[in-house]
Amino acid sequence: DTAVSQTPKYLVTQMGNDKSIKCEQNLGHDTMYWYKQDSKKFLKIMFSYNNKELIINETVPNRFSPKSPDKAHLNLHINSLELGDSAVYFCASSLTTGWLSAFFGQGTRLTVV
């Protein structure tokens, strides 16, 4: 009964490929996020969805496209992967009423070779 689950946990792929990372939360939260953690451990938001609607879209290449089929899922699709996309990607969820506790998934370590 994991609260926020991401798959896969590890992803190794070649440059130019297209890949997806899936995220699901069973907390009944209405807002979901994607964060990127770079090699220096710095965490930065990429996207945020509230009730399937995009509300935050940081300066992220168009090759990254989030998709939220329902408020319990937020998937991240990446086209034409580049070496610089290698990072750990974290999914998170919260309630808009106040982030009483913001839960993160376990992270997906993406390595582009």
Place this chain on the structure above:
Amino acid sequence: AQKVTQAQTEISVVEKEDVTLDCVYETRDTTYYLFWYKQPPSGELVFLIRRNSFDEQNEISGRYSWNFQKSTSSFNFTITASQVVDSAVYFCALLKKTSGSRLTFGEGTQLTVNP
């Protein structure tokens, strides 16, 4: 603009020592939330605490304690009698409700507790 600064990149202590991790934040908002997260070597992000800007009461949870001082825009985290299992990267983060609920993270402090 909002910003979170964790000036200590790395801290190394010996088990049973007390250690304080510093966090200084910048925001013009009057309503905001402050968080601490722990990232152990296994990589997941573990929520530790949330405080809102109207509650400056310090908090203690077991060996952990937090000191929130609005006058100095600081939200420091102290681990008492540190243990090897406390070794992790610790992140301080700031959330303002007007920013679409986005968390702004500090750069993290790598804490190593040696036996």
